[in-house]
Amino acid sequence: MADDTTIPNLDVPSPPPSNESSTSGDRPECFSSTLQECLFVLTATMSIGMSSFLYGICTVITASIGRTLNMTSAQITWINASSALTSGAFLLFFAKVADTFGRRSLLIFSMAAFSISSLIAGFATNPMYLDVFGGLLGLWSAAVVPPAVGILGAAYIVPSKRKNYAFACFSAGNPVGFVMGTIFSGIAAHLFNWRASFYLLSIIYVVFFVASVWTVPRTQQVTEKFTLKTLKRFDLFGILLSMTGIALFCSSLTIAGGAPQGWKTSYVLVLLLLGIALIAGFIGWEGFCKHPLMPLVTWRDRDFSLINIIVLLGFMSFSTSAFWLSLYMQNVLKYSALKVAIHLLPQAIGGILVNIIAGLVLHKVSSKILTGIGALSYLGSALLMANIKEGSSYWAFIFPALLLSVIGADLEFNVANMYVMSSLPPHQQSLAGGIFNTVIKICSAVGLGISASIYNAESTGTAALQTTLRPYKMVFWFCVASAGTSLLFVPFLKIGTQGHSAGTSVMSLEAEGKKGGGEKAVPDVGDRVVKE
Known part of the structure; x- marks a missing residue:
C-alpha cells in the first residue's frame, strides 16, 4: 500500500540519491504502480488548482449571484477576492505546518474541508454568507497547496524523464483549473442554477479526497510532535x-x-x-x-526574485482580465452562464496543448525564452481585450486573446514552478510552494481591488452591473499595464534550460561562497538550471 511506502527522511537535508541507483525512466519508489503515480500527479494538480477552480466557477455566475442576492459591485468583487485574500494570507502559515508536522494528513484533511465548505456555500442567502464561505474556501485551498508542492518535489527527487511531464501537469493546475471551473460552472448553472455550481465543486473534490487517501505517499518518514520546543521554532x-x-x-x-x-x-x-x-x-x-517563516536568503537569488515578480504581474493581468471579461460577456453581450463557458473553452483546450508542449521542451529550450514568450502572450492578450469595440467579432478579439492568455500562464507557471521548487532544500519544499503561491494569491487580490476601483470610477450611475463598454475597457487597459511591466523584467533573467541531472543547490552555492557564473543546479528535485 502507498501509505506504508516511504522515501528517505526529508526533514533533514541530505545529499541527492546517486544517479546510478535508477535509470531516467524509473517510476519513483514511493509509488507502487504507474496508475497510483498518475492519479497522484492528477490529485496534486487539482490541489494546486483548487482556488483557481473556485475562481473559475464563480466567474461565470457572478452576474447571476449578484442579481439573486442583490449585491453591489464591491460585494460581487468580494466573491472572488475573499478567497484570494484568505489564501494569500495563510499560505506561508500552512507551509510551515506542512514542513513541521507532516504534509500528507494536511493535504487530505484540506480536501475534505474544502468539499464540505463548498457544499454549504451553495445554500447562501445573502452577500455576507457567501463572502464568508468564499473566505473559508480560500483558507482550505491555501492549506492544500504547500503539502502538494512538497510531496511532489520529494517524490521526484531522483532525476527521471517522468519529472518534466509531472511538473508540466502540476503547473497546469492554476490556469487550467480556472478554465475547467468556468466550463463546469456554466453547464451546472444552465441545467439548474448558480447554486449547482458549488454543489458540483463539492462533488468533484470529494472524488479527489478519496483518491488522495490512496495515492498520496508519505514523503516525511518522521513527523515532529507538537511540543513547546517545536512551538518556539514555529x-x-x-x-x-x-x-x-x-x-x-x-x-x-x-x-x-x-x-x-x-x-x-x-x-x-x-x-x-x-x-x-x-x-x-x-x-x-x-x-x-x-527560525524564520520565510528565509530571506531565498530572495538573494536574483532569478528567484525576478521570476516571482514576472509571474505576479503577468498573473495579475490574467486573473483580472478573466474576471471582467466574464462580466462583460454576461452584462454587455447578455450571454448566459453556459454560453460564457463555451466561449471560454479555447482556454481549456489551449492550456492542455501548451502544457504538453512545455513538458517536451522545458529541458531543451531556455527558460528565459519561454518566460519571454509567456510575457509577450500576456501583453498581446490584454491589448486585444482593451481594443474591443461594440459589435467586435469574437474570433478577431476574444478568441485569440484567450489563447494568448493561457499560453502566457502555462509557460510562465512551468518555468516558475520548476525553478522556485529548486531554490530551497527538500525539507522546505512546502515553504517553496507557499512562497510562490502566496505571490499568486496576493496579486489576484490586488488586481481585483485595483480593477474594482477603476470599474467603479468609470461606471455610469450606481448600478452594480454595468451594460456599457467603457468600464470594462478601462479595466483591460490596467491589464495591459500589468502585463507590459512584467515584460520589462524578462531581459534580466539568467535562467537557462531546466530538467537535467543533479548538481549543487543554490543554497549550497551560497554556503560555499561561490558567486556568479557557472552552473546553478538543483539536487532537491533532481534538476539542474544552466545559467546563461
Missing part, C-alpha cells in the same frame, strides 16, 4: 505579522472601490498603511528571527 510572531499585514493590505484595495469616498476614505487609507507597515515589519523580523 515563528509565531512572523506568522501573525504576515497574516495580518497581507489581510489588511488586500482588504483595503478590495473595499476601496465601494467606499463612500473611494481611496480618500479614512478607513481605507488606515488599512492600507497599516497593512504595508506590518508587511515591512514581517520582512524585518524574518531577517532577525532564528
